[in-house]
Amino acid sequence: MAHLDQLWGAIIDQFDVDLVSQTVVLIGRVTDGSDAVTHRLEFLEVSELRFRNSIPGPWDYAEITEAHLARSATGGISIELVLWSNDAGISVSAGSAIFDGSLLEVESSE
Template identity: 35%
Template sequence: MRTDALWGGTLNEIAVDLEKHDAKLTVTVVEAGQESNHELWCRRFTDLRLFNGLPARWDYAELTEVHVRFDSASSTWLLEAILWSDEAGLAVRCAELIMDGEPILASA
């Protein structure tokens, strides 16, 4: 499973379980008039960062870009997403990424 399908989608919710160190991103994507819903789980996160340097209020949060890479030195995943511009986004470092029930593999 690849996160490219999330580009241009709407980030509807970020749910965080602090006890388990899990974060779930709920995303809706509309492509060719078809709506699809996705869940991206960041399991056992060690770092979760949200930032926003845009002064205006948003009507919704667009996932303009989503980048994922596996850091073999630390055996962790890094998810970085841009929300509207480089001035706003999120970054998560975690042990495992699962999209729509399927693990994202280091070779993907």
């Protein structure tokens, strides 16, 4: 199962919104020393997309410092990405999401 924890510290290299197909694609890069790993997060059947920010810009880059996944009220998924601090973030509600080629599933708390 894919885990969003792998996005911790990722620099967002690409963030594409396709209104016609109702998809969002995020490409993020995590660097550890001289090694870099690129991750792809694709949201399908997007119903809501929100960017909130109270950090002055422009920024040199955007870094993901937290990633939270939950089941939405409609049975899809909700993902909250914190950028730098709680003062900036991206929220997406979608029917489903694919992370690095694997379908994201919300783990049951039972």
